[in-house]
Amino acid sequence: MISWIQNTFQKHFKWLFLLLLVVVIIGFVFVTGATSSLFGGGHGNPKAVRREFFGVNLNSREGATVFSDARLSITLNYGEIPIQDEQLQPFALGRYTAIALADSIKLPPPTEKEIVDHIRGLAFFRNAQGVFDNKRYTDFRDQLRTNPRTSEADVDRVIIDDIRVDKVQKLLAGPGYTLPADVIEQLRQADTRWTLDVASLDYASFNPAIKVDEAVIKKYFDDNALRYEIPAKVSVRYLDFPAAAWLPQVTVTDDEARDYYHANAWRFPKPETKAPALLQPQTPETADAEADFAAVKPQVIEALRQQKARTLAAKAASDISLALFGKVRLDALPAFIESNKLTVKTVPPLDEQTIPPELGGSPSVMDEARKLSADQPYSDAITTPGGAAVLVWQENIPSRQPAFAEVRERVTADWQATEKRRLFNAAGVTVRAAIEAGLKSGKSFSDAVTAAAQAAHLTAKVDTWKDFTRVSPPQGIPGAALQPLASLDKGQVSEMTMSAEQKGILVHVAEKVLPEAAASSPRYAELQKEIAAFNAGRSGGEQLNAVMEAEYSRMAPVAP
Numbered sequence: 001m002i003s004w005i006q007n008t009f010q011k012h013f014k015w016l017f018l019l020l021l022v023v024v025i026i027g028f029v030f031v032t033g034a035t036s037s038l039f040g041g042g043h044g045n046p047k048a049v050r051r052e053f054f055g056v057n058l059n060s061r062e063g064a065t066v067f068s069d070a071r072l073s074i075t076l077n078y079g080e081i082p083i084q085d086e087q088l089q090p091f092a093l094g095r096y097t098a099i100a101l102a103d104s105i106k107l108p109p110p111t112e113k114e115i116v117d118h119i120r121g122l123a124f125f126r127n128a129q130g131v132f133d134n135k136r137y138t139d140f141r142d143q144l145r146t147n148p149r150t151s152e153a154d155v156d157r158v159i160i161d162d163i164r165v166d167k168v169q170k171l172l173a174g175p176g177y178t179l180p181a182d183v184i185e186q187l188r189q190a191d192t193r194w195t196l197d198v199a200s201l202d203y204a205s206f207n208p209a210i211k212v213d214e215a216v217i218k219k220y221f222d223d224n225a226l227r228y229e230i231p232a233k234v235s236v237r238y239l240d241f242p243a244a245a246w247l248p249q250v251t252v253t254d255d256e257a258r259d260y261y262h263a264n265a266w267r268f269p270k271p272e273t274k275a276p277a278l279l280q281p282q283t284p285e286t287a288d289a290e291a292d293f294a295a296v297k298p299q300v301i302e303a304l305r306q307q308k309a310r311t312l313a314a315k316a317a318s319d320i321s322l323a324l325f326g327k328v329r330l331d332a333l334p335a336f337i338e339s340n341k342l343t344v345k346t347v348p349p350l351d352e353q354t355i356p357p358e359l360g361g362s363p364s365v366m367d368e369a370r371k372l373s374a375d376q377p378y379s380d381a382i383t384t385p386g387g388a389a390v391l392v393w394q395e396n397i398p399s400r401q402p403a404f405a406e407v408r409e410r411v412t413a414d415w416q417a418t419e420k421r422r423l424f425n426a427a428g429v430t431v432r433a434a435i436e437a438g439l440k441s442g443k444s445f446s447d448a449v450t451a452a453a454q455a456a457h458l459t460a461k462v463d464t465w466k467d468f469t470r471v472s473p474p475q476g477i478p479g480a481a482l483q484p485l486a487s488l489d490k491g492q493v494s495e496m497t498m499s500a501e502q503k504g505i506l507v508h509v510a511e512k513v514l515p516e517a518a519a520s521s522p523r524y525a526e527l528q529k530e531i532a533a534f535n536a537g538r539s540g541g542e543q544l545n546a547v548m549e550a551e552y553s554r555m556a557p558v559a560p
Contacts, residue, residue: 053093053555054100067092072150072158079123080363097548098165110163118163138267142307146314146383149364172543176536178528184517186527189486195466195511197445198481199435201428201496201504202459208423210416220415221404227414228407233349234369235394238359240343241317243309243387250308252301261293261300268296268303310387317381317388324378324390333392349397360384365391427456428496428504435506436493445508464510480505488512 051058056066070092074083110118119125120132125140127133144152221228261268270292293300320340328336337344347356350369359365360383368379372393379391404411431452438448446462453460465477473482484494484507494507518524 051555054096054551056096066096069154069158069161070095072154073162076122076124076155076158077162082363093552094544094548095161095165097544097551098168099161101544101547102164102168107164107167109160114163115159118159134266138264142310143383145307146310146388148314148318148380148382169537169540169544172540173533173536174539176532176534176539178531178535180519182531183519183524183528186531187515187517187524190471190527191469191515191523192485193467193469193511193513193515194485194509196464196477196481197508197510198463198465198478199445199449199453199506199508200461200463200478200499201424201431201453201506202461203424203498203502203504205459206420206424206427206457208420208457210419210423212412212416217408217412217415218404220418221407221411224411224414225401228402228411230400230402231351231353232399233351233354233397234366234372235349235397236369236372237344237346237392237394239317239320239337239390239392240345240384240386241313241320241381241388241390243306243313245387246309246312246316247305250305250312252304252308257297257300257304258293260304261296262289264303265292268300270295310383313387314381314383317390321378321381321390325376328378330374330377330393344392358384358386359389369393424504425496427458428506431456431458431460432493432496432506435508439491439493439508445510449506458504467511478503478505481507485509 049059051063053063053066057063058066067088071083071088073095074081074088074091119137122132125132125137127136141152144150144155320342324333324336336342345358347359348354350356350366352363352366355361355363355365365382368382369391372379372391373396374393377393381388381390431449434452434455435445435448438451439445443451449460449462463477465474465481468474468477470482470485478499478501480497480499480503483497488494488507488509490509490512492509494505496504496506499505515523
C-alpha cells in the first residue's frame with residue numbers, strides 16, 4: 001500500500017524517485033566483482049577492455065562522459081549533494097538507457113520554452129525561499145567560462161538530455177492503475193481533520209546531574225574510536241592569480257559593452273523595471289534599445305571588465321601550471337616564483353571538511369589536491385572567488401587515531417551529551433505515563449502535563465491546534481507533532497519525539513474526524529488520479545530497468 005509520504009514524494013520529486021527505484025532494483029548488478037574492471041581507471045586507456053553499452057565504450061573518454069553527465073544532472077536537479085560512485089553508477093546507466101531510447105524513437109529536442117521552464121525548476125538555482133534566482137544562474141554561467149572541467153556546452157547537453165529523459169519516462173509510464181483501498185487510505189491520511197494538544201518539553205533547560213567517570217569516558221572513546229579519527233589531509237600552498245591584478249589592463253569598448261548587454265539584457269534590468277521573465281531573452285533592436293543600454297551602461301562595463309579579468313587570471317594560472325608541470329622541481333620553485341613575480345599563499349591542510357573559503361570551498365578543490373604528490377606537485381589551474389590559483393603540494397598527512405588524552409575534552413563533552421539525551425528520553429517515557437494517568441483521573445491535558453513535567457524537573461509548554469489536515473497544517477505547529485498521527489486515535493497520547501527545535505514533543509488527539517470516502521466524490525477521483533500517476537511512474541521505472549538489464553547482460557568484454 002502506498003503511504004502518504006510516498007505519494008507526496010512522487011508528486012514533487014519524480015526524478016529522485018526514479019533514481020531511488022533504479023538504485024534499489026539494479027544495485028545488485030554492481031556487487032558481482034565486475035565493478036572494478038568496468039568502472040575502474042579504464043577511461044581513455046587504449047589497452048582497457050571495451051565495454052559496449054548502447055554503442056558507447058564505458059572504458060573510454062566517451063564512456064566517462066556518461067558518468068560525469070549523470071553527476072552534473074544530480075547537482076543541477078538536487079544541488080550539491082555527496083554521492084558515491086556505487087550510487088552514481090546505476091543512476092548513470094539508467095539515465096543513459098533513457099537517452100538511448102529517446103534516440104531510438106527519434107524524440108525531438110526540447111523547445112526553448114521547455115528549456116527555460118526546466119532551468120527555472122532546477123534546485124541548484126533556487127534561493128533560500130525555493131525560488132529561481134537569476135543571480136545564482138548568472139554567476140554559475142560566468143564561472144563556467146573559466147572552468148577547465150565543465151563547459152557551458154556540457155551543462156546545455158545535460159539539461160537537454162534530462163528533459164528528453166523525463167519525456168521517455170512519461171512515455172514508459174502509461175496510464176497507471178489504483179485500488180479502492182489505496183484511495184481510501186490516502187483520503188484518511190490527507191483529509192482527516194485533527195485537533196491536537198501538543199506538549200513541548202524543553203531539552204535545553206533540562207540539566208540532570210551527570211557524574212563523569214574516567215573509566216566510562218575511556219570506554220566510550222574505545223567504543224567510538226572511528227568517530228575521533230583525524231582524517232587524512234593534504235598540505236598545500238597556492239600560487240594566487242587575483243582577477244583584480246588584471247583589471248587595470250582590461251579595456252571595454254562601447255561596442256563590446258553594447259554586444260554584451262544585448263546578449264545578457266536580462267541581467268541588467270532598468271532601475272524601474274523587474275528582470276525579464278525568460279532566462280536569456282535576446283533584446284530586440286527597437287527605438288528604446290539604446291536608451292535601455294545607456295541606463296545601465298556603467299554596470300554592463302563593470303561586469304564585462306570583471307569577466308575579462310577573471311578570464312585573464314585563469315589563462316595566466318593555466319600558463320604557469322603548464323610551465324611548472326614536469327619541468328620545475330619543488331626545490332627550484334622559489335627561484336621560479338621570484339623570476340615570474342608570482343605570489344604564493346598558505347592555507348591550513350585540506351580535507352573534505354576544511355576547504356578554505358579563499359579557494360572557494362568547493363569539493364573540486366579537494367579533488368585536485370588529492371592528485372598531488374612529490375612526483376606531481378602542481379595542480380591544474382582552479383577557479384577561486386577572487387580569480388584563479390595553482391595548488392602546490394607540500395606533504396600528505398595520513399589519517400591517524402589520536403590518543404585519548406588528545407581528545408579527552410571532546411570525548412567527555414560527547415559522552416555527557418549522549419547521557420543527557422538518554423536521560424531526557426527516559427524522562428519522556430515517564431512523563432507520558434504520568435499524563436495518561438492524569439487524563440484517566442479526569443485532569444485536562446494541560447494540567448496533566450504541568451504536573452508530570454514538574455515531577456520530572458522539566459519545563460513544559462502546551463499548545464492546542466484546532467481543526468486542520470496534514471495537507472494544510474497550521475503555521476507554527478512542530479513537524480514532529482504530525483509524525484505519529486497515522487497511528488493515533490482520539491484520546492491517545494503519542495510517544496515523545498524530538499523536534500528540529502530540540503523540544504520533546506508529546507501529542508494528544510483531542511478530535512479526529514475521518515473524511516467521506518465515497519467513490520463518487522471529486523476528492524476521491526483526484527487522489528485516484530494521483531495514485532495512478534505514482535504507479536505509472538513506478539511501472540515506467542521497472543520497464544526502463546528491464547531494458548537496461550537486457551543491455552547489461554548482453555554487454556561482454558571486447559578485446560582492444
